[in-house]
Amino acid sequence: MKSVFGPVSSWRFGRSLGVDPLCQNICSFDCVYCQIGPTLNKTIQKGTFIDIDRIREDLKRFLPEINSDVVTISGYGEPTLAKNLDEIIEAIRELTDLPLAILTNSSTLSLGKMRRTLMDLDVIVTKLDAHDDSLFKEINRPIRGLHVGDIIKGIKKFRNSFEGRLELQTMFIEKNKDYADELAKIAMEIQPDKVYINTPLRHSLETPLSEDQIYEIEGYFEGLDTFSVYKSKKYELYKEELKRRSIQR
Ligand code: SF4
Numbered sequence: 001m002k003s004v005f006g007p008v009s010s011w012r013f014g015r016s017l018g019v020d021p022l023c024q025n026i027c028s029f030d031c032v033y034c035q036i037g038p039t040l041n042k043t044i045q046k047g048t049f050i051d052i053d054r055i056r057e058d059l060k061r062f063l064p065e066i067n068s069d070v071v072t073i074s075g076y077g078e079p080t081l082a083k084n085l086d087e088i089i090e091a092i093r094e095l096t097d098l099p100l101a102i103l104t105n106s107s108t109l110s111l112g113k114m115r116r117t118l119m120d121l122d123v124i125v126t127k128l129d130a131h132d133d134s135l136f137k138e139i140n141r142p143i144r145g146l147h148v149g150d151i152i153k154g155i156k157k158f159r160n161s162f163e164g165r166l167e168l169q170t171m172f173i174e175k176n177k178d179y180a181d182e183l184a185k186i187a188m189e190i191q192p193d194k195v196y197i198n199t200p201l202r203h204s205l206e207t208p209l210s211e212d213q214i215y216e217i218e219g220y221f222e223g224l225d226t227f228s229v230y231k232s233k234k235y236e237l238y239k240e241e242l243k244r245r246s247i248q249r
Helices: 052-062 085-095 112-118 133-140 148-161 177-190 211-220 233-248
Strands: 004-010 014-019 070-073 100-103 123-127 165-171 194-198 226-228
Touching: 004 052, 014 052, 052 085, 070 085, 085 100, 085 112, 112 148, 123 148, 133 148, 148 165, 148 177, 165 177, 177 211, 194 211, 211 226
Parallel strands: 014 070, 070 100, 100 123, 123 165, 165 194, 194 226
Antiparallel strands: 004 014
């Protein structure tokens, strides 16, 4: 598996060149809607999963060939579990002037060292699907010892010192659709630059909420800059996929 992939058409960033510091399914969560599938290695322990020299080589090979708008650190799990994340960020910065983003489940943002590592990025997309531990356990099924209150505090601390764009994404499914008000209040306190209102349109064990349900949810976030998945290209692809499936039936 390559540590550099893409470009993928991202509903958030345009054409994105992905850097995967894990190349295997490792995450501190096991979200019920995860499109990768059940987490194979649920942990909060950091490790070096891909050697920095290999990432550097993959970047050197793919960067000149691929026309992208942004480099995004993401992949098969939670990228902040990579012990060599600071070296990876440094290598990307050395090799390209493209903006650098990361997609994180926010589970390590309660750690001051991690917040310092992420300071050098241009965009950080954080995740928050639950306002309390009971819903957090039901949706994100985190490794024992993680508490959503600590994660929220971590995101707020990061917001207060980070000079880049901090964005927040929430996946709405049946289990949390009635808590949009509570989640919106927390989002108001965080004051992200953008809020992505998501529902699993791609392959997932969870059924997506309807367009009307998502628009109703978006209403709770009034005053913040929101973007719903139903306004994205992903929705156009989803509609095409549904059409294809109905023709094949
Ligand atoms: S945080 Fe992301 S990668 Fe981890 S289980 Fe949830 S959806 Fe999957």
